[in-house]
Amino acid sequence: MIQYVKQGGDFGRAFIQQLKERSANSGKKVDDAVAEIVETVRRDGDAAVRMYTERFDGSVPEQLVIEKADMQELIKACDPAFVAALERAAANIRDFHARQKQQSWLQTEANGVIMGQRVRGLARVGLYVPGGTAAYPSSVLMNAIPAKIAGVKELVMVTPPGKDGKPNPDILVAALVAGVDRVFLVGGAQAVAALAFGTESIPKVDKIVGPGNIFVATAKRQLYGTVDIDMIAGPSEILILADDTANPEFLAADLMSQAEHDPLASSILLTTSARIAEETIAAVYRQIEGLSRKDIINQSLDNFGAVMLCNDMEEAVEFANALAPEHLEVCAANPMEFIGKIDNAGSVFLGNWSPEPLGDYFAGPNHVLPTSGTARFFSPLSVDSFVKKSSFIYYTQDALMQAKEDIIKLAETEGLTAHANSIRVRDKQEAAN
Amino acid sequence: MIQYVKQGGDFGRAFIQQLKERSANSGKKVDDAVAEIVETVRRDGDAAVRMYTERFDGSVPEQLVIEKADMQELIKACDPAFVAALERAAANIRDFHARQKQQSWLQTEANGVIMGQRVRGLARVGLYVPGGTAAYPSSVLMNAIPAKIAGVKELVMVTPPGKDGKPNPDILVAALVAGVDRVFLVGGAQAVAALAFGTESIPKVDKIVGPGNIFVATAKRQLYGTVDIDMIAGPSEILILADDTANPEFLAADLMSQAEHDPLASSILLTTSARIAEETIAAVYRQIEGLSRKDIINQSLDNFGAVMLCNDMEEAVEFANALAPEHLEVCAANPMEFIGKIDNAGSVFLGNWSPEPLGDYFAGPNHVLPTSGTARFFSPLSVDSFVKKSSFIYYTQDALMQAKEDIIKLAETEGLTAHANSIRVRDKQEAAN
Numbered sequence: 134m135i136q137y138v139k140q141g142g143d144f145g146r147a148f149i150q151q152l153k154e155r156s157a158n159s160g161k162k163v164d165d166a167v168a169e170i171v172e173t174v175r176r177d178g179d180a181a182v183r184m185y186t187e188r189f190d191g192s193v194p195e196q197l198v199i200e201k202a203d204m205q206e207l208i209k210a211c212d213p214a215f216v217a218a219l220e221r222a223a224a225n226i227r228d229f230h231a232r233q234k235q236q237s238w239l240q241t242e243a244n245g246v247i248m249g250q251r252v253r254g255l256a257r258v259g260l261y262v263p264g265g266t267a268a269y270p271s272s273v274l275m276n277a278i279p280a281k282i283a284g285v286k287e288l289v290m291v292t293p294p295g296k297d298g299k300p301n302p303d304i305l306v307a308a309l310v311a312g313v314d315r316v317f318l319v320g321g322a323q324a325v326a327a328l329a330f331g332t333e334s335i336p337k338v339d340k341i342v343g344p345g346n347i348f349v350a351t352a353k354r355q356l357y358g359t360v361d362i363d364m365i366a367g368p369s370e371i372l373i374l375a376d377d378t379a380n381p382e383f384l385a386a387d388l389m390s391q392a393e394h395d396p397l398a399s400s401i402l403l404t405t406s407a408r409i410a411e412e413t414i415a416a417v418y419r420q421i422e423g424l425s426r427k428d429i430i431n432q433s434l435d436n437f438g439a440v441m442l443c444n445d446m447e448e449a450v451e452f453a454n455a456l457a458p459e460h461l462e463v464c465a466a467n468p469m470e471f472i473g474k475i476d477n478a479g480s481v482f483l484g485n486w487s488p489e490p491l492g493d494y495f496a497g498p499n500h501v502l503p504t505s506g507t508a509r510f511f512s513p514l515s516v517d518s519f520v521k522k523s524s525f526i527y528y529t530q531d532a533l534m535q536a537k538e539d540i541i542k543l544a545e546t547e548g549l550t551a552h553a554n555s556i557r558v559r560d561k562q563e564a565a566n
Numbered sequence: 567m568i569q570y571v572k573q574g575g576d577f578g579r580a581f582i583q584q585l586k587e588r589s590a591n592s593g594k595k596v597d598d599a600v601a602e603i604v605e606t607v608r609r610d611g612d613a614a615v616r617m618y619t620e621r622f623d624g625s626v627p628e629q630l631v632i633e634k635a636d637m638q639e640l641i642k643a644c645d646p647a648f649v650a651a652l653e654r655a656a657a658n659i660r661d662f663h664a665r666q667k668q669q670s671w672l673q674t675e676a677n678g679v680i681m682g683q684r685v686r687g688l689a690r691v692g693l694y695v696p697g698g699t700a701a702y703p704s705s706v707l708m709n710a711i712p713a714k715i716a717g718v719k720e721l722v723m724v725t726p727p728g729k730d731g732k733p734n735p736d737i738l739v740a741a742l743v744a745g746v747d748r749v750f751l752v753g754g755a756q757a758v759a760a761l762a763f764g765t766e767s768i769p770k771v772d773k774i775v776g777p778g779n780i781f782v783a784t785a786k787r788q789l790y791g792t793v794d795i796d797m798i799a800g801p802s803e804i805l806i807l808a809d810d811t812a813n814p815e816f817l818a819a820d821l822m823s824q825a826e827h828d829p830l831a832s833s834i835l836l837t838t839s840a841r842i843a844e845e846t847i848a849a850v851y852r853q854i855e856g857l858s859r860k861d862i863i864n865q866s867l868d869n870f871g872a873v874m875l876c877n878d879m880e881e882a883v884e885f886a887n888a889l890a891p892e893h894l895e896v897c898a899a900n901p902m903e904f905i906g907k908i909d910n911a912g913s914v915f916l917g918n919w920s921p922e923p924l925g926d927y928f929a930g931p932n933h934v935l936p937t938s939g940t941a942r943f944f945s946p947l948s949v950d951s952f953v954k955k956s957s958f959i960y961y962t963q964d965a966l967m968q969a970k971e972d973i974i975k976l977a978e979t980e981g982l983t984a985h986a987n988s989i990r991v992r993d994k995q996e997a998a999n
Contacts, residue, residue: 557819
């Protein structure tokens with residue numbers, strides 16, 4: 134069960150440091166197995182995809198692609214209230230992400246010079262969606278909507294077939310709501326490899342996004358460079374900062390909402406109040422009894438759960454920045470005053486009425502966030518994740534002649550005389566005119 | 567010497583495809599050597615850094631850091647005309663990159679909801695600068711200036727000591743012009759590992775950028791995730807599109823300016839004019855005799871150089887998009903009309919007076935560009951490369967209560983009942999008030 138760390142200071146600092154060390158490495162056995170799958174799919178295309186699907190998923194669908202008509206039929210099984218909720222969430226996600234869109238721009242100068250930056254959506258993106266209990270319609274929205282806003286021309290989804298050879302209808306309806314263009318029934322490392330290289334039936338994409346098991350993550354890592362990928366997600370975490378105005382029932386519930394994901398998930402409460410700390414632990418013991426994923430929550434809290442008593446909120450903020458959590462809740466009298474103090478966090482939830490699940494499902498900001506301390510340098514998935522930029526330069530003859538001495542001097546200092554020559558031949562041409 | 571491909575169409579398409587396959591892989595031997603260096607530096611810190619510096623660079627400087635006073639002394643050796651050119655280039659680079667800076671933003675709603683995105687510079691960045699003949703002051707500017715504009719608090723440079731135990735003064739002066747904060751005399755995989763983990767004297771950074779040899783590139787790849795990195799640069803390329811208004815002397819010079827970098831560099835001319843093709847080849851034979859890096863140029867053109875005659879400019883554009891070159895020159899009567907047609911290129915140089923070296927050194931856009939066809943999905947180095955974003959959500963009690971049914975429905979459909987519980991405990995609290 135959740136650990137109670139009764140002191141901050143140097144002891145707390147060491148505790149936080151130790152938490153940061155946890156990580157999920159794939160190991161050589163997985164690396165080798167994935168490398169073989171990747172190479173076989175590269176060589177044999179669809180035949181390899183079918184072979185691995187048979188081996189890992191038990192059976193192969195007659196055709197890999199799901200036609201629109203079949204999708205319409207399959208989604209009839211969905212709960213209409215669920216679909217309506219999904220559509221309202223999608224509207225919020227669209228609204229937030231539309232504000233991230235960057236425009237191409239240019240600058241002009243009086244001497245005729247034109248320079249600028251083009252920003253365009255990637256041509257084709259692949260979205261991986263896990264099967265089984267890890268098939269989350271909300272993740273389909275969070276990955277697909279920013280891609281479409283970025284201007285991605287074709288968005289292809291891959292997901293393993295269920296035991297009955299069919300896809301999860303809740304995933305399909307999310308794909309339709311989010312604007313996914315085509316769906317293929319294939320999963321695992323073989324799906325990632327197929328998207329990276331293209332096969333007879335599965336198109337080659339420019340970027341692969343979406344969560345997956347260790348085989349999927351390893352395939353993405355191995356293929357990075359052949360294709361772009363999103364962040365490699367590690368075990369995820371919530372960290373809550375609470376002063377004595379927080380509500381222990383809320384804190385307990387929010388810690389467990391993270392813990393239910395995974396035995397490796399980490400749920401940490403940092404508080405300045407011993408009363409809040411103790412009442413939260415009591416509330417965890419009480420609330421967990423009614424939760425269906427009690428066993429996972431228990432394991433997760435055992436492994437990486439903690440309630441820590443800090444000397445003051447400044448210390449709590451210091452520890453939060455050191456951990457750089459994926460999710461950070463601030464349950465304090467004036468939560469807004471903390472925004473400027475938080476250097477490292479994927480998404481920040483302010484106040485008692487902004488629990489993490491609000492962001493996971495509904496508010497609008499992305500729930501694909503940097504995990505395992507990578508919020509130090511990585512950012513949430515966004516419209517920017519689905520664009521490519523390029524620059525352009527147009528110089529006039531006059532403008533180049535004004536710059537020629539500097540360019541030649543810089544090139545020759547670096548010993549790159551053919552670079553200097555490229556300016557000199559133009560100078561000679563001008564002199565000849 | 568450069569190959570003449572006299573037909574486009576399917577033959578040309580196959581030729582382009584084959585060019586795309588070239589790549590520089592590190593191989594297992596390098597991987598293992600680098601893994602050992604990384605692990606030793608992680609464990610032993612400065613002692614390991616000194617051991618490897620002794621082994622690979624021949625001697626160890628007494629202290630790794632270069633103090634500001636020593637820098638001022640060392641840069642007295644620099645050519646003042648070079649320093650002045652560097653300062654003018656830096657001004658152009660600053661001007662272009664300042665336009666890339668993104669602001670934090672927020673949205674507010676009538677029901678009290680506040681959401682937004684913070685954009686901040688990374689706290690600390692490490693810049694790798696190679697030694698010897700690959701030490702390019704221009705690359706220092708191109709890496710350091712966007713970092714400082716992004717708001718990076720501390721920018722640390724590492725570079726191997728020269729044979730005399732001293733750094734290259736041209737690199738140092740570029741570091742001063744660009745605003746680098748500290749310089750350490752250490753290179754190779756040991757420098758990358760030191761920046762990723764931190765040692766007694768070298769600080770841990772959030773991101774490592776800058777070019778390096780295969781050991782440096784492999785170390786960056788292995789440490790990706792522990793620290794952010796820039797793109798792994800592959801062999802670079804120029805592709806030129808030319809109609810019959812182009813100048814063969816210019817084309818020849820520009821092809822060779824790329825070829826002089828590296829025997830693996832690729833220089834391709836696609837033209838609709840047999841006259842232009844033939845005169846360019848003749849000009850290459852003529853101009854190469856006067857160039858100091860003739861041998862490298864010859865090897866490079868032999869390996870991956872080509873002049874191809876295309877059926878029309880549409881076909882040339884198609885091939886350019888398939889190759890997705892790092893540098894693309896458009897030497898055509900109306901170069902501007904091509905901007906919208908180019909889907910994949912790192913940087914586009916428009917017209918006869920915008921040669922690649924203008925962009926390499928002076929105009930302002932970044933010269934760190936996606937190589938080896940990765941312009942399909944990667945972007946030039948930019949201010950965006952040195953920021954991290956995070957989102958924040960503030961909901962009021964009323965706003966959460968309006969959303970509660972949807973969140974609970976979505977969470978329960980996904981089987982995540984502890985997520986639903988986080989909303990329910992708040993609903994119960996509201997009912998109790």
